[in-house]
Amino acid sequence: MSSEITIPPIADFHVHVRDGDMMRLVVPTIRQGGVSVAYIMPNLVPPLTTVDDVLNYKERLKDVDPEVNYLMTLYLSPAITPPVIRAAKKAGITGVKCYPHGVTTNSDHGVQSYEPFYPTFAAMEEEDMVLNLHGECPSRDPDIHLLNAEESFLPTLFDIHKRFPKLRIVLEHCTSKAAVEAVLKCGDSVAATITAHHLYLTLDNWAGNSHNFCKPVAKLPSDRQALIEAATSGNKKFFFGSDSAPHPLSAKEKGRNAAAGVYTQSHALAYLAEIFEKAGKLEKLEDFASKFGRTFYRIPEDRSGWLVTLKKEQSVVPMTIGEGVTTVVPFLAGETLHWKIYNNFA
Amino acid sequence: MSSEITIPPIADFHVHVRDGDMMRLVVPTIRQGGVSVAYIMPNLVPPLTTVDDVLNYKERLKDVDPEVNYLMTLYLSPAITPPVIRAAKKAGITGVKCYPHGVTTNSDHGVQSYEPFYPTFAAMEEEDMVLNLHGECPSRDPDIHLLNAEESFLPTLFDIHKRFPKLRIVLEHCTSKAAVEAVLKCGDSVAATITAHHLYLTLDNWAGNSHNFCKPVAKLPSDRQALIEAATSGNKKFFFGSDSAPHPLSAKEKGRNAAAGVYTQSHALAYLAEIFEKAGKLEKLEDFASKFGRTFYRIPEDRSGWLVTLKKEQSVVPMTIGEGVTTVVPFLAGETLHWKIYNNFA
Numbered sequence: 001m002s003s004e005i006t007i008p009p010i011a012d013f014h015v016h017v018r019d020g021d022m023m024r025l026v027v028p029t030i031r032q033g034g035v036s037v038a039y040i041m042p043n044l045v046p047p048l049t050t051v052d053d054v055l056n057y058k059e060r061l062k063d064v065d066p067e068v069n070y071l072m073t074l075y076l077s078p079a080i081t082p083p084v085i086r087a088a089k090k091a092g093i094t095g096v097k098c099y100p101h102g103v104t105t106n107s108d109h110g111v112q113s114y115e116p117f118y119p120t121f122a123a124m125e126e127e128d129m130v131l132n133l134h135g136e137c138p139s140r141d142p143d144i145h146l147l148n149a150e151e152s153f154l155p156t157l158f159d160i161h162k163r164f165p166k167l168r169i170v171l172e173h174c175t176s177k178a179a180v181e182a183v184l185k186c187g188d189s190v191a192a193t194i195t196a197h198h199l200y201l202t203l204d205n206w207a208g209n210s211h212n213f214c215k216p217v218a219k220l221p222s223d224r225q226a227l228i229e230a231a232t233s234g235n236k237k238f239f240f241g242s243d244s245a246p247h248p249l250s251a252k253e254k255g256r257n258a259a260a261g262v263y264t265q266s267h268a269l270a271y272l273a274e275i276f277e278k279a280g281k282l283e284k285l286e287d288f289a290s291k292f293g294r295t296f297y298r299i300p301e302d303r304s305g306w307l308v309t310l311k312k313e314q315s316v317v318p319m320t321i322g323e324g325v326t327t328v329v330p331f332l333a334g335e336t337l338h339w340k341i342y343n344n345f346a
Numbered sequence: 347m348s349s350e351i352t353i354p355p356i357a358d359f360h361v362h363v364r365d366g367d368m369m370r371l372v373v374p375t376i377r378q379g380g381v382s383v384a385y386i387m388p389n390l391v392p393p394l395t396t397v398d399d400v401l402n403y404k405e406r407l408k409d410v411d412p413e414v415n416y417l418m419t420l421y422l423s424p425a426i427t428p429p430v431i432r433a434a435k436k437a438g439i440t441g442v443k444c445y446p447h448g449v450t451t452n453s454d455h456g457v458q459s460y461e462p463f464y465p466t467f468a469a470m471e472e473e474d475m476v477l478n479l480h481g482e483c484p485s486r487d488p489d490i491h492l493l494n495a496e497e498s499f500l501p502t503l504f505d506i507h508k509r510f511p512k513l514r515i516v517l518e519h520c521t522s523k524a525a526v527e528a529v530l531k532c533g534d535s536v537a538a539t540i541t542a543h544h545l546y547l548t549l550d551n552w553a554g555n556s557h558n559f560c561k562p563v564a565k566l567p568s569d570r571q572a573l574i575e576a577a578t579s580g581n582k583k584f585f586f587g588s589d590s591a592p593h594p595l596s597a598k599e600k601g602r603n604a605a606a607g608v609y610t611q612s613h614a615l616a617y618l619a620e621i622f623e624k625a626g627k628l629e630k631l632e633d634f635a636s637k638f639g640r641t642f643y644r645i646p647e648d649r650s651g652w653l654v655t656l657k658k659e660q661s662v663v664p665m666t667i668g669e670g671v672t673t674v675v676p677f678l679a680g681e682t683l684h685w686k687i688y689n690n691f692a
Binding site for chain 2: 252
């Protein structure tokens, strides 16, 4: 087995970098993780629902690290009308993220019904913009719970795909065997991102461990296995989106309402290498972590000369990054990873 | 609907009151909760594996509150041989608690295989002692997880019941529809306790909320519904065992390895009344909370003159009880209950 892998930087198609001090802490860790393309989520407080808001946010990100290729998104809301879609396309915005109401961090403004957005989806299809779906049904229905919320959403995925067959749709951070199977059933315009942490975690790992708690929650061992198989399968429908979601330590280590989210940005590629090696599929790592996502989003390979080298070396994930109110606990803090990321940028 | 209920004090057939400062904090809350009979768990550190240890512990409990009827248990371990069972019976010890290895708080000394204990179970059957089973399979098997750990244990319950048909067995804190159905299938010597908090909680309630995290974990809405139906059914196989499990706040409000357990002792009967009223089954409350358990354990009704009155009054559960290192957060802290407990003892 090779003990060193050198590849162009990877692409992370689901990134939360927040704003303000937290942004200044985590944006520099995008490249540390081996990532040159970051697909940026719009769920700030308040959410990004105008083209100007998105462009201003992109400027703030570039002020922190101008070397990352930030792909920007709008937050689906009644403000996102067909004319806004056309303006967004012209302004270089890549996609629109759809959060069902109340399912995760900063989703209070999320969608309660999809039908009112059909004209928006039609405009996106015309303009060839990407629809990013947080695929969970809210728990308003007494039969919906955290373990079936994603599976319960799949009929909606099928329905939107059928109505807008050319609309490129990404089922974000898919976590269940049922979701993997659903994405396989759809046409080529439908793909899915898989996070690093969902390749590690099951329900047992977040029980009593809020640092492993995120939405959608990690599910059963059989679901994790399906995700590992999808990620390492070489099927272009599945690619990497970390859903790295930094929260201050104080929002995680509490008795009630611990924030949902796992921060993986700084060690993104190292987390993945560990899983791919264990699965005996290291040769599929670049496809999943870079090529398939770039192909779906039509983003060329990075030719800047920046190369990422993974070396088979033990390193311990730090217990925290940052300090004070923006202290963040990385995924697997204090544990040993067996691949270490070396970047050749200055 | 009546707005006042007066009954003799109830019986709680699964109680953790710890030792030392924590014991001094929570033992006085047994009677506050409307409880006069407390079936005391032996999982101290180290666990109670000798008759003398159990009797000494009982003395310490009586020093704190002599008015409670403490029913005592041994912790099943290789030390619990048939002669120990006979000595325990003579000493007035009621039962033996069996923890599978590593499934919950202080279960490091727990059972890894049941077969070596058959002679002990035979002696218990002869001596008419009660076997209290924590019914979960440990997660050593990669297909076992927190949601199926109890269901996976049920074949073991059937097996022990078949081998020792007269041995009285209690499946403790049952949490799943499958467990309810299994207990119904067994003969009269098998019963189950149900906690107060499992009548309220599902998986969604402990996700990111460590105060609601316990073992066995609360499961799906359909499981909770099965528990409510069993508890309010008037079937004598199901009776109250709170599994009230106090942990210091600092052990609960942490990012990793939050302690498993929900403290319900101080408001035990009030929590139950709320659920029974909502189910339209207040008339079954006394059966579940007192009579069926006393019948199974052959403990007469309390005739001391102490009566417990539940009044239909709003009261807010305190955010904490105790102070300093023994601060404990009660179940539903800060929330409003609609029944209030009045005891007529001094």
